[in-house]
Amino acid sequence: MVSVRQSRGVLPTILTLIVLLQGVLATHGHQHVHRSNIKEIEERENILQKRATIAITGIKGSVYPRQEIRTLAKNADQWNLYLLGMQSFQAVAQSDPLSYYQIAGIHGRPYVAWDGVPGVNQGGYCPHVSTLFWPWHRPYLALFEQVWYSHVQSVVNSFPASQRSRWANAAATLRMPYWDWAMAPPSGQSSVPTLIRDQTVTVTTPSGQQTIKNPLYSYTFNPVSNDLGGFPYNTWTTTLRRPVDGSASSTRSNNNMFASIMDQNRVSLRDRVYNLFVTSAQFVQVSTEASGSGTGNPSSHDSFEGTHDNIHVISGGESGGHMYYLDYSAFDPVFWLHHTNVDRQMAMWQVLQPSTYVGTGQLTQSNFQWNAGQVKNAYTPLKPFHKDTAGNFFTSMDIKSTSVLGYVYPETQSGASASSVRAAVNSLYGPGSSSSKRDVHIAVPYEGRPLRVGDHEYLLNVNCLKHGLGGPFTIYAFLGNVSSDYTTWPTAPNLVGSNGVLGAYSPMNTSNVQIEGCIPLTTALQGKVASGELAGLDTYSVSAYLKKNLSWRVVKAGGVVVPPDQVPGLHMNVASCPIIPAESFDEFPTWVGYPQVMANVTAGMPAGTPYIPTGGSPSSPYTPGGTGTPYSPYTPNHGSPYNPSNPADEPGYCEVDTTIEYVDMNGNFLYAEKN
Known part of the structure; x- marks a missing residue:
């Protein structure tokens, strides 16, 4: 049974008029309809759709894997297109809703509505420290990938006709990469690839080889404004990592220190990631670092959000680089490589634990579209991400599988199993x-x-x-x-x-x-x-x-x-x-x-006492060499979370049973999965 609660805009009426216009033109003499007129109608339709509702589809067509950045770089043509697509994407005027600036701005500053989704608070849309932390980022990444890929296609079409098939073939299976910061780097290399740290890069353009600014090194604001808050963020013209002098308006990134710190922390991060896969836990426990009554996470456990935080803090640095604060982090190109890796980790975890998913939980803090204390679940609209031009939002259930958005990962491709x-x-x-x-x-x-x-x-x-x-x-x-x-x-x-x-x-x-x-x-x-x-x-x-x-x-x-x-x-x-x-x-x-x-x-160390959650109880001291069944540090409160509101009361709430059909690269049916 399908129960739908949604708000609809004027777009269906507009599109209907366009379709009727096309029908009238076709009825009154198809031979008199000039191609230029059809193109003009299509362009107007695209403009209207952009103004009314931006539908996030991911990359349409067959499903292909997102690759680790160092793997993608080995494919020279695809790496070239990735960089040129990023360069083109970052060059779009900041006034455009599909600019790098505005899409990055969804996450935090400049605290403005995107795609017509109104706000109720000052803050970004991202619902960190909640049950929706991870699923909210999946359509966000798909939006970024979809728009970036449109620039890749434009780059392909800019090459001379004699070269176009080569670049089109490279683009056909291209997806944006991820940076696996926990894996062992190639011998003699840093955990932070030079691909991210080099200030310039040589690429092949329609005019031949050129050296350009590396679009993975930084993003340039044009212009930088007070919308980004006070000093120094309203004066820094580019994103910075571990700025040498965070109090200066003119400074530089310290990527070498970023790399050194990551190298020293990588084994610890590797072990944290491994333990998250190994230990049995519910989805909410591994997905969010929030804990306590009402969050849906009653027990103490590490999380992918926790490891995710470490990368932000290390790359931004105490001197206040953009990744150090949620409000600014999405402007740094490394944000997208990092979050794609977190999405991958969760996709892998989903294969191992298919029976647990987003549950009911209370928001721990307010953001642009929601207030702290509101209760959300798997059918809550992931605002501001529309899945169609009718104004319907994605929910966590819609994006349970990455395939619906046109991608998988090397470990989750067709045929992946818990064993693999x-x-x-x-x-x-x-x-x-x-x-x-x-x-x-x-x-x-x-x-x-x-x-x-x-x-x-x-x-x-x-x-x-x-x-x-x-x-x-x-x-x-x-x-x-x-x-x-x-x-x-x-x-x-x-x-x-x-x-x-x-x-x-x-x-x-x-x-x-x-x-x-x-x-x-x-x-x-x-x-x-x-x-x-x-x-x-x-x-x-x-x-x-x-x-x-x-x-x-x-x-x-x-x-x-x-x-x-x-x-x-x-x-x-x-x-x-x-x-x-x-x-x-x-x-x-x-x-x-x-x-x-x-x-x-x-015992006796500063802050060295075990945490006891509300409703919990302290554990007995551990006796070295003791025997018996290990026990939990405290008794989790498994009661239902406090419900100050009903999730279904939110406009856009959509409870739908969906069936996803999986096909191979040739379009042949493999199997179906009901969510």
């Missing part, structure tokens, strides 16, 4: 992956080793208030002595990892949103055993070692160091869990029960 995805995850991120098999006995950071019988997983859990410090901040974890110079912390040899908190710099983010994160300790502890600093990985030895050597530091915007016990709502605790190694490469290791809190490790 597990094998891919193990190969890319697992302790038995190629990155871990290299001879890196004394490498910094230590890459890890395959799991063994008797191993434990050790985690440093983080709970805090998202906006407790009035903006983004980073928690750094160390084993050993820590320098007093905070600028050395992100690349310190004894850094275990970091947890970036992406508090946005906007009027909307004043609510006390409880979030969770994690810094894995296992790989670093393996390294200490390999170097002889730690006797073994049994819980007794690890407990004593961490009690003596583990510490953490906090830095917020502007490079201000904050004592951990002065960070509102911050709770740090170490937990461990026995692990049973996988028996085959297409299986995951098994976590035996829930991680147990080792309360004795952090």
